[in-house]
Amino acid sequence: MPYTESALRRAEGAVPVPVPVFDDETPAVAKLDPALLDALRRAATAAADDGVEIVVNGGWRSREYQExxxxxxxxxxxxxxxxxxxxxxxxxxxxxxxxxxxxGPPEASAWLSAHGAGYGLCRIYRNEPWHFELRPEAVERGCPPLYADPTHDPRMRR
Structure with a gap:
């Protein structure tokens, strides 16, 4: 069965429509690091208790799609x-x-910015309020200071 262009892009990590953090069929979610996905799902459950829905707009991506x-x-x-x-x-x-x-949406980013450290989830870049990464040490010490943008992150200088 031939793939449609959107199915191929989805297989490469595209998320044309936001998906729930509990979606195990979407590669962008299913291929996240297991520890990150677990923390995200625990945070999403707590956020839901506060009336906030966290959805995934982007996650794992193939090298080709990132290029x-x-x-x-x-x-x-x-x-x-x-x-x-x-x-x-x-x-x-x-x-x-x-x-x-x-x-997303912005309410979810705000909730996770306020509560994410308790799950080890931290914003990394000041210019990207939607981007989170796992920092397990944040549970004990809080999230590290934000980089202004990715060009200030030493990991980006390879």
């Missing part, structure tokens, strides 16, 4: 240097490793 996103950002922002403020290369992207998740 497409980076090339599109270069086109949009005019240079690789400016694009790097918003989209990582496949070599540096935490999404390619399954170590990052982009969540």
């Amino acid at each position: 497409q996103l980076f090339r599109a950002a270069v086109s949009k922002y005019g240079s690789a240097a400016e694009a790097a403020r918003w989209v990582a290369t496949p070599e540096t992207s935490a999404h390619v490793r399954g170590d990052a998740v982009d969540i």
Whole structure:
């Protein structure tokens, strides 16, 4: 059975429509690091108790899909240097490793910003309020200071 373009993109990690954190069929969610996914699901359950729904707008991505996103950002922002403020290369992207998740809606980002450290979930970049990564030490010590954007993150300088 041939795949449609949207099915292929979904298999590469695209999330054309936000999906629940409990969706085990969508590769962007199912291929997240298991510890990150567990923390995210525990946080989502607690957020739901507060009347806030957390959905996934992005998660795991294939190297090819991340490269497409980076090339599109270069086109949009005019240079690789400016694009790097918003989209990582496949070599540096935490999404390619399954170590990052982009969540929504804004109320969910706000809830997770306020409560995520208790689950080890931290915002990493000041310019990306939707982007969270697992920092297990945050449960005890709180989240580390935010980088202004990915260009200030030493992990992006490979």
